[in-house]
Amino acid sequence: MFFSPFYEIFENMFGIFNVNYSIVFQNFYQSGGYNQMGFLLFGISLVSLLLFYFLWKYPYGTLTHWIIYIVIIALIIGGSTFGAVRLVLANSLVNPEPQLADFTNLLVIKYSLLNAFLSLLVSFIYSLLLKQFSKVQMHLPF
Numbered sequence: 001m002f003f004s005p006f007y008e009i010f011e012n013m014f015g016i017f018n019v020n021y022s023i024v025f026q027n028f029y030q031s032g033g034y035n036q037m038g039f040l041l042f043g044i045s046l047v048s049l050l051l052f053y054f055l056w057k058y059p060y061g062t063l064t065h066w067i068i069y070i071v072i073i074a075l076i077i078g079g080s081t082f083g084a085v086r087l088v089l090a091n092s093l094v095n096p097e098p099q100l101a102d103f104t105n106l107l108v109i110k111y112s113l114l115n116a117f118l119s120l121l122v123s124f125i126y127s128l129l130l131k132q133f134s135k136v137q138m139h140l141p142f
Helices: 002-014 021-032 033-054 063-088 099-130
Strands: none
Touching: 002 021, 002 033, 002 099, 021 099, 033 063, 033 099, 063 099
16 A cells, blocks of 8 residues: 555554554555545645645735645544544444444544644645745745
8 A cells, every 4th residue: 555654654653553453454454544544635735735825816815824724624634534534444343342443433533633733744845835836825834
C-alpha cells in the first residue's frame, strides 16, 4: 500500500500501534484503509486550497480568513476520515470480543484526529507552494 509507511511513522510516534491488536491493523492495511486516509488527507487539502488560492477573488483576504479556512479543511478531513476508517474497520467493530471492539472504536477516533492534525501541516505546506502562483491571495498565509 502506498501510504502505509507514511502512517506507520505517526502510529509509532504517537503510540497508536498496539501489538496486542495487530489483527486490526492488518485488516486495515489489507482493506486499503491507509490509502483512503492518505487520499483524503492530500486530496481534500489540495483541492480546497486550489479553490482558495485561485477561485476566491477577494483581494482583502486576511490571515484570519486563511486560518478559518485551514481549520474548516481540518474538520472536513477529520470527519471524512472518521467515516472512511469506520467503514473499513466495520468487520473489527462487530467482533463479539468487547476489548477488540473498544480498541477499534478508539482507533477510529485516533486516526480521525491524526488526519485532522496532519491536514493542518499539509495545508500549510500547500499554501506556501500555491501562494507563489496565485494572483489574488499571494500574501497569505504571510
